[in-house]
Amino acid sequence: MLDALGLDEEHTAVYRWILQQTSASAPEVAEALGMSLPRVRPIVAQLERLGLVARKAARSDRYVASPPTTALRPLLLERERGLTRAHEALIELSDLYRRSAEQRSVADVVDVVIGDDAVRQRVAQLQAASTEQVRVLVLHEVALVSGEENIEEDRALARGVRYRVIVESAVLERPGFLTAAREMAQIGEEIRVLPTLPTRMFIVDDQMALVPMHAQGDDEGFGALLIHPSGLLDLVIAIFEEYWSHATAFLPVAEVPTTEEVDRDLLRLLLLGVTDAAAATQLGISLRTVQRRVSDLMEIAGVTTRMQLGAEAVRRSWV
Numbered sequence: 001m002l003d004a005l006g007l008d009e010e011h012t013a014v015y016r017w018i019l020q021q022t023s024a025s026a027p028e029v030a031e032a033l034g035m036s037l038p039r040v041r042p043i044v045a046q047l048e049r050l051g052l053v054a055r056k057a058a059r060s061d062r063y064v065a066s067p068p069t070t071a072l073r074p075l076l077l078e079r080e081r082g083l084t085r086a087h088e089a090l091i092e093l094s095d096l097y098r099r100s101a102e103q104r105s106v107a108d109v110v111d112v113v114i115g116d117d118a119v120r121q122r123v124a125q126l127q128a129a130s131t132e133q134v135r136v137l138v139l140h141e142v143a144l145v146s147g148e149e150n151i152e153e154d155r156a157l158a159r160g161v162r163y164r165v166i167v168e169s170a171v172l173e174r175p176g177f178l179t180a181a182r183e184m185a186q187i188g189e190e191i192r193v194l195p196t197l198p199t200r201m202f203i204v205d206d207q208m209a210l211v212p213m214h215a216q217g218d219d220e221g222f223g224a225l226l227i228h229p230s231g232l233l234d235l236v237i238a239i240f241e242e243y244w245s246h247a248t249a250f251l252p253v254a255e256v257p258t259t260e261e262v263d264r265d266l267l268r269l270l271l272l273g274v275t276d277a278a279a280a281t282q283l284g285i286s287l288r289t290v291q292r293r294v295s296d297l298m299e300i301a302g303v304t305t306r307m308q309l310g311a312e313a314v315r316r317s318w319v
Contacts, residue, residue, distance in 0.1 A: 007046075010035065014043050015052055019065040023056055026063075109230035114223045119212060122226065126204045127152035133162040135240050137201040140170030154187075163189040166240075166247050168197050173278035178265060181250060192247030193272050201240065209236045248272060266293055267313055270306070 013033055018024050024032075030040040044063060047053045051074075053063045113119050127134060127150075134156065157163060163184075171177060172193065181191055202210040209227040227233045250272070262283055269279040276294075280287045298304065301312040 010039070011043055011047065014040065015047055015065065018047075018053055018063055019068070021065075023059070023062040023064045025061050109228050109232055111226040111228070112223060113210075113226055116222050119210075119222065119224045122210060122224065123202055124150075124152045126202060126208060126210060127156050127161075130156050130161045130204045132205045133164065134205075135201070135203040135237075135244075136163065136165045137197050137199065137240065137243070138165060138167040138171055139197055139200055140168045140173075153189075157184075157187045157189060160188075164244060165189060165191050166197065166243055167191060167193055167250075169193050169195050169273045172250075172269060172272060172274050172282070175281060178269070178282045191250040192244060193250050194243060194247045195273065197243070201236070203237055203240060206233075206237060209233055211236070263293055263297060264318070266290065267297070267318060270294070271310055271313070 014029055014035075017029060017032055021028075026040050026044050027037055029035070029044065030037045033040075044053065048055070048063070051066055053065050056062045056064055113122050134153075153163065185191065200212045204210075207229060210224050211227065212222070212224045227236060250268070262285065265283055266279055269282060270276075274282070276290045277287055280290045283290070294306065294309070297313075298306070298309050301309055301316070303309050303312050
């Protein structure tokens, strides 16, 4: 409730509880909310500085809540005024940037970002600023930003940004990829697969692209090309769309009426070229179990080879 004022859930919980009491002391708040007294005291002190609670005249160790309309409205109005000023500054700065961009020469359409940290920061900034869609190419090598680190992706998906991701088939062998892909699919991320890709890539809202690169020679380092709106950016976007049109959708897969859930996942992985051992790791089962299930699927389909199984799975709309 108080996020807009820069306060967290604990501040909100304390304020809400005091609102419901005629008065309360810090120890009473701590006991009622199951919080430690050393944690409650600074929270109450901050609420007091903001005017959300006040001390009783007769008992300075007890607090009463200020009326929300009296205490919160001025704070919210000031925050709104601050956001308005920030928005006006954004418009002014964007106009300055636009005028500068109009004067860019051919050599100015690409910026160079140097260093791992700088590249990761720019990836986060681009995703945080996205409003429509993000396109990504992912290589099987160590990711530029791991799924755990890439919190901006989750935030962008939560606000409705569309993510289209193409991964190399070797990425499917990463431990936990299947589970992670299923979770991301549920919140709107589309994943497709190709055997190989030429490079990593981020494209944001048709406005900017980031292509990581490695320097050559003894002073090998890491950096990226940041491509601004231009014919070069149009070419990068066209390349992604060409790859997307030829890539294989990873999720979802049609229901297989005669098999269990694990068999559907197994078919998906094998048809995308994953080895039996890698499929076993992804599914959390033994290699022997994978081979037995493949044998069972071949029997159900009435075929004698895996190639025939793949064709029969397609014919029966299992995939």
